[in-house]
Amino acid sequence: MGSLYPHYEEENYSSNTANLLNPEEFRRQGHMIIDFIADYYQNMEKYPVLSQVQPDYLAQLLPKSAPNIPEPIETILHDIQQYIIPGITHWQSPNYFAYFPSSGSIAGFLGEVLSTGFNVLEFVTMDWLGQMLGLPQSFLFSGTGGGVIQGTTCEAILCTLVAARDQMLAKVGRENMGKLVIYGSDQTHSKVAGLECKNFRAIKTMRSTAFQLSAESLRTTIRLDVEAGLIPAFLCATIGTTSTTAVDPIRSLSEVTKEYGMWIHVDAAYAGSACICPEYRHFIDGAENVNSFSFNAHKWFFTTLDCCCLWVKDPGALTKSLSASAEFLKNNASDSKQVVDYKDWQITLSRRFRSMKLWLVLRSYGVENLRNFLRSHVKMAKRFQQLVESDNRFEVVVPRNFAMVCFRVLPTTLKKEPNGCKKTVNASGKIFMTHTIVEGIYVIRIAVGATLTEDKHVIKAWKVVQETVGGMLATI
């Protein structure tokens, strides 16, 4: 096995095992890294927002195996600057308008750093945030429910699905497992909708009704399943779908699920954060009727990945399905039931201390400023929308609800290659947007929300779009 496997004799190994947590060395290297990242943020606009390298470039540049001897932090930082940064798509760039934002902040970042050291605090933070969203007491620890920070929406939905499944099977008997049906719209979170599963119904939505899942369509679909001997078990409603930020009407949907004794989960991954503003709170009206509610603080809430906030009305339903109780995990505190034993609220046993960063974000910025940050993004998106509307070669495809605008080059303008515009725009490296296809229409999505984005970046983005289309028309 070559040099990786030298002959080893006990007691004979080198004693060069310096203290891996030496405080002074930690201090020295820590300060270097803070400066390195501060410089990175300072120079952000100098980098092309979209990675300009070939997918396999890095494998060519890095050694094929780990070094046998230690390397100094200086060399490593040099390599990051030289090899890693050129390969990055800069999600924190002010010119980043793709997917959904991943709005970082100093507090979110430093909270992440701090959290690497400690672990408490989660239920206080989740109650704070639940209050900010105007969630009813039945979802808070100060009421009868509670919240937990999951890694991602996929994990949150998986946990609630398992709880819903077991709750329903307790009623109808475990032998009916194969009959349970899960519902959502055809705009539902892709990892749920993407499951190859004969018992998932992706109910059709339409542009004419802004891609909302209607209670009527849900009821019709459920009726057909019930007639076929199946058992409706779970609905995933979405506040701010990924394609077009559509909002499913929770109140009317919950009336249908109530009739059938189903679990209803609200996935507000993107748009949940906006609901801390009173003027957007109406989007989650009816939340008091649902079983669980999640939103991603790592999307549009100034907190680094991963930080998906999940509240449930009946924590017992979760823990019944997810609890682990091996002997070596027992201790006085968790036995006493005085503590929230979060390992029973999630798929995994180990967990990171994610609440620190969220707590730091809430405290460092305060509720009112957080609302204003979100409002400033909405305002920039409105500005972009007005620019699109003022140019008759373009159209806004669906009404804008939050800080994302879905637009397209009108087919009369650009007869072929509807996606040519986005490709050319992104290839420049100046700005980065993504696209979607709804009702066969190729739509460009500009998601405003990168923390560094200002008016000037949005205006420049629009200019780049206009120039690109102008250039394409000239070459036809």
Next chain:
Amino acid sequence: MGSLYPHYEEENYSSNTANLLNPEEFRRQGHMIIDFIADYYQNMEKYPVLSQVQPDYLAQLLPKSAPNIPEPIETILHDIQQYIIPGITHWQSPNYFAYFPSSGSIAGFLGEVLSTGFNVLEFVTMDWLGQMLGLPQSFLFSGTGGGVIQGTTCEAILCTLVAARDQMLAKVGRENMGKLVIYGSDQTHSKVAGLECKNFRAIKTMRSTAFQLSAESLRTTIRLDVEAGLIPAFLCATIGTTSTTAVDPIRSLSEVTKEYGMWIHVDAAYAGSACICPEYRHFIDGAENVNSFSFNAHKWFFTTLDCCCLWVKDPGALTKSLSASAEFLKNNASDSKQVVDYKDWQITLSRRFRSMKLWLVLRSYGVENLRNFLRSHVKMAKRFQQLVESDNRFEVVVPRNFAMVCFRVLPTTLKKEPNGCKKTVNASGKIFMTHTIVEGIYVIRIAVGATLTEDKHVIKAWKVVQETVGGMLATI
């Protein structure tokens, strides 16, 4: 809704929305936090290792809702020092011997910090690490397999379970879902074994054979299931079980699973790291015959949570079951199949950039030093074992394989309250150990591996144990 919901009029909101990623402010606050954490490590030994507060103390100390206006970093750090730190069980303390270690390091910590900024590099790092473990080429990207960093072992096992299930159902037909059976020993990872699932077999192991799962027991159990019309689908073998660090014999187990066309996963969560040392590599002999292999770098490999390394021989089996392909996720790079699209290798869609910290650990310390760090922990555990063996009031319950010693006060010494010793030891706050129960025997586990632990801490731990038992005998 009180002061959280003041009247809002658009355009009227405060413009106090300072740049949340202002580089100079980032630099100032970042340096403060590095110093704060360096001080914490410097003072580590001054804190009682086990939290000395009541479970709900924090809720009493913190405000009931998030602040409306920003708070300075100075106030927040003051509160962390004042309120949070006293409630913490200090996993990085040199007196921490409970559960398994969570051995941090400067490189692991700073890698975590750096990774908050960027995202590439994972497959290079996973190939490096796979080589260090002597995994066959069939598990590496440079061969025909590949590795992915999951959050935790639970996620890794869940992913491989889903892949194994779908692979088997493709052969036997989806209607046979209810017939699939999963196997492990009664020492298997608690979140798997803890599933209330009629199709999981926790095969009995015994102290007399060091709690290893024998190929013979596996074969007998499988035969009974096959005779009952069931379908064996998945075996989880463990290298270093949580209770006693038992090692299942991969080679002979894999011969059984091969006969039945089953998936075999190796969970080396704790002990995998030791296998980078040539003298421990034999514990995973037979790895070339398994389908997947995982180990937790956040356990005993100087890397912060979460960082579970999973390798698979057939990445296609994973991605077939876990891929998501919504339109808005498509891009040229992933369509070209030139990149490893990790979202299809895991349950979740979003993912953190976990490879940076692992890469930094590998580079900053180098393979040879990493081996020596692990060896130094084993050596300290050996030392503790000798101390136990030299006192006839105690016994070592199972042979020590790695850096954990399972011991007990002999029943002849302490007739009642077998767990009294551990409780009294931990209550002092001086050291922290956990316990397990195997074959009805109450066993104290001392897991050496906290990065800051030195000989003197182990010797002190033994003195505390001796004094505690001495004190208990005196009071009888």
